[in-house]
Amino acid sequence: MNRYFRELSVAAALALLLALLAVFAPHFYQPQPLLSRLTAQMPTLVLTLGMTMVMLTRQIDISVGSQFGLCAVVAGLVSAGGHSLALSLAAALGAGALMGAINGWLVAWMGLPSIVVSLATMVTWAEALRLFQQGKFINLPAGVQWFGLSQTAGQVALILLGLSLLAGLAFLLKNRAGGRHLYAVGSDSEAARLSGIHPQKVTFGVFVAMGLLVGVAAVFNLVQSPQVDPKCGTGLELKAVAAAVVGGVAVNGGRGNVWGAFVGLLLLATINPALTFLHVEAYWEKAIQGLVILLAVVADGLRSKRQSP
Amino acid sequence: MTEPLLRLSQISKSFGAVRALKGVSFELHPGEVHALLGENGAGKSTLIKVVTGAHTPDGGLLEISGQAVHNLTPTRAQALGIACIYQQPALFPDLSVSENIGLRLESPAVWGRVYWRQRREKAMSLLKRIGADIHPETLVNRLSMPEQQLVEIACALGSGARTVIMDEPTASLTRSEQELLFAVVRDLRASGAGVVYISHRLEEIFALADRVTVLRDGESICTRPVRSDSGEMQLSEEELIQLMVGREVSAIYPPKGRSPGETVLELKNVSCAAGNVSEVSLTVRAGEVVGLAGLVGAGRTELARVLFGITPADSGSVRLNGKDVRIQSPRQAVELGIAYVPEDRRRHGVILQMPIAQNMSMAVHPKLFPGKWLRFGAEKALGLRFIQELGIKAYGPEAPGGSLSGGNQQKVSLARWLATEPKLLILDEPTQGVDVGAKSEIHRIIRNLAEQGLAVVMISSDLPEVLGMSDRICVMRGGRLVASLEGVDATADSIMAAALKAH
Numbered sequence: 001m002n003r004y005f006r007e008l009s010v011a012a013a014l015a016l017l018l019a020l021l022a023v024f025a026p027h028f029y030q031p032q033p034l035l036s037r038l039t040a041q042m043p044t045l046v047l048t049l050g051m052t053m054v055m056l057t058r059q060i061d062i063s064v065g066s067q068f069g070l071c072a073v074v075a076g077l078v079s080a081g082g083h084s085l086a087l088s089l090a091a092a093l094g095a096g097a098l099m100g101a102i103n104g105w106l107v108a109w110m111g112l113p114s115i116v117v118s119l120a121t122m123v124t125w126a127e128a129l130r131l132f133q134q135g136k137f138i139n140l141p142a143g144v145q146w147f148g149l150s151q152t153a154g155q156v157a158l159i160l161l162g163l164s165l166l167a168g169l170a171f172l173l174k175n176r177a178g179g180r181h182l183y184a185v186g187s188d189s190e191a192a193r194l195s196g197i198h199p200q201k202v203t204f205g206v207f208v209a210m211g212l213l214v215g216v217a218a219v220f221n222l223v224q225s226p227q228v229d230p231k232c233g234t235g236l237e238l239k240a241v242a243a244a245v246v247g248g249v250a251v252n253g254g255r256g257n258v259w260g261a262f263v264g265l266l267l268l269a270t271i272n273p274a275l276t277f278l279h280v281e282a283y284w285e286k287a288i289q290g291l292v293i294l295l296a297v298v299a300d301g302l303r304s305k306r307q308s309p
Numbered sequence: 310m311t312e313p314l315l316r317l318s319q320i321s322k323s324f325g326a327v328r329a330l331k332g333v334s335f336e337l338h339p340g341e342v343h344a345l346l347g348e349n350g351a352g353k354s355t356l357i358k359v360v361t362g363a364h365t366p367d368g369g370l371l372e373i374s375g376q377a378v379h380n381l382t383p384t385r386a387q388a389l390g391i392a393c394i395y396q397q398p399a400l401f402p403d404l405s406v407s408e409n410i411g412l413r414l415e416s417p418a419v420w421g422r423v424y425w426r427q428r429r430e431k432a433m434s435l436l437k438r439i440g441a442d443i444h445p446e447t448l449v450n451r452l453s454m455p456e457q458q459l460v461e462i463a464c465a466l467g468s469g470a471r472t473v474i475m476d477e478p479t480a481s482l483t484r485s486e487q488e489l490l491f492a493v494v495r496d497l498r499a500s501g502a503g504v505v506y507i508s509h510r511l512e513e514i515f516a517l518a519d520r521v522t523v524l525r526d527g528e529s530i531c532t533r534p535v536r537s538d539s540g541e542m543q544l545s546e547e548e549l550i551q552l553m554v555g556r557e558v559s560a561i562y563p564p565k566g567r568s569p570g571e572t573v574l575e576l577k578n579v580s581c582a583a584g585n586v587s588e589v590s591l592t593v594r595a596g597e598v599v600g601l602a603g604l605v606g607a608g609r610t611e612l613a614r615v616l617f618g619i620t621p622a623d624s625g626s627v628r629l630n631g632k633d634v635r636i637q638s639p640r641q642a643v644e645l646g647i648a649y650v651p652e653d654r655r656r657h658g659v660i661l662q663m664p665i666a667q668n669m670s671m672a673v674h675p676k677l678f679p680g681k682w683l684r685f686g687a688e689k690a691l692g693l694r695f696i697q698e699l700g701i702k703a704y705g706p707e708a709p710g711g712s713l714s715g716g717n718q719q720k721v722s723l724a725r726w727l728a729t730e731p732k733l734l735i736l737d738e739p740t741q742g743v744d745v746g747a748k749s750e751i752h753r754i755i756r757n758l759a760e761q762g763l764a765v766v767m768i769s770s771d772l773p774e775v776l777g778m779s780d781r782i783c784v785m786r787g788g789r790l791v792a793s794l795e796g797v798d799a800t801a802d803s804i805m806a807a808a809l810k811a812h
Contacts, residue, residue: 175682176681177681177682184663191660194617194672195639195671195672195725196639196674196675197671
């Protein structure tokens, strides 16, 4: 069977959904709304890329939603202070890397389970932000939204940036020794260690990379609106995990890739508009998303069951 | 003639396209020890799982105590008096011994009351009956593997099982524990129970079994009594091996090396408190296979871990190729030319979902991929080279590790370390759980490597293997090296004597 069977079947499901829409709701393909919907997914895409790497090493980071909110506020404050977008990106990256490093240090060197560590930091960052910002929105100066370009040009730019990040990361994961190390550590960290790979360094690095990507994602979000909502990160961690899982990234590490996670994200993100366009009641959205995730997990479960008779 | 406890007629079972059992017949009588023999993949595990109700056969008839049984489930098999002791004990590690025994034997009613005292007394009497010196209140995770196995046996006894299946029960036992186990098996037989005994160690089968059934490629090849009525041996090791592999196995061990070359490794008084290794002095020369014998827990694996930098030495000197070195990490050990093929390849070895070429390149990333960019061509070439050199049966370097048989996985693990072009190769139980055919192939590979000038340290609990392979045999006991024997002079007795002798 093809090595990428899992990814290809998700892609096939997405293609089927898109084909259904083409036949029954061709107005789904009106350029401007389609562009907007795709743009809106870009921050989640960037988070999904990081989450894929974290999950490949057999970890999880559920604090990314809180990290995202904090990075967005940091970037927003820098921008509101009249500084350049580059500086606010740098601030968001710094904040993200710091939070990632804290998770990474606790998981890699203290040997604590990542689900508990990131649950704790999720609550900590969210509460710290709530105390600090009191839920107030930050108004951004003109020129931040869409990089100061027209909306369409800004959206296209953002999508291109997101897709190049995806392609670049996919290339690095496939072609760099470090990418292979993620898979090795996620599959069997003891075997990796004996082979001269440093599992702690790899794990730490992955959490820092996740933090950096959260910073990027926060800026991707910043440029889409004239204001920063301090609660903008709520629930994003689940979207990122769901996209990765649907896209064939194994929860127990060592299997999957960012392309699959990307297709998983597109599939989940298409379900909602598809329901609207196909005149299914919107109540069903979450249920159907849940069903898709469940299906993905069941498929992976059957797969691993078949591999070990 | 009494009714057989177990009768299997033409049992077949397929997994997808793989026909694991193609018509196996097997009978177990009360009061007999019936050995089940076959290479890995011959269908032994599947057969056991059919009998214990874990797998439903596709065809054939299964009779238990004369009753045809369909749709057997594990619970029903247990109720019908079938107990199975697996290689890896399946106990709850965080519960005590008596709780484990209780859970296995008492009725599983959710709201049933637990009678703690009876439970403990029952556990105590069962453990006493098999001569195990284990306190019933000990947590199972504090027990060694052999002790856990004894607890499993106690459970089987306590359930009043008439049919006891033992799947390689001695794989991790020391000699004295084996004797204890044998006594239990004989005891079971005397009480009229039937024992299905699976082992790769032929000498155990000769010591214990009344009859042997040989499986090959999912078929039962033959069933033969081990002794005639007058007590004479009716089977030889050669015969059995031949029946198992279905072909002549020429010499079981390759001829030993000639004169060894220069000293590669020299240890002087090496100690490691964390690893229970004390004052070990040892030299290994190029072209030499040094067997490291001793009981489980004597410090052999621990010594290997010290040499490989996993638990670095606290004191003493290590000289490698005439230079003093301090080995602090596996990475450094690899750079110095040391390779360690660890025990238990399922846990520390081959990554099952990874292609074998990637598995093989794992320890040579810095060398194979300068600048850290992966070179898929070089990796594939490495894979193809070792597939050919070690005779690995796989459809290509792209084959995932999990698609290979145990022996071939072991070769992949070996290839990973040979790729580092080591000067010193440490092998920890290189043929554990590997079938006879693959075993002699691995032996030949080891000997070839030594002839190419590698210094080889081979840890093994398999005495015939140690004797057959080693140019020199070092025996460890209690973390110390207690004897060094020339390969030609050593005998199983002299090794065991050194390994067992009290201080």
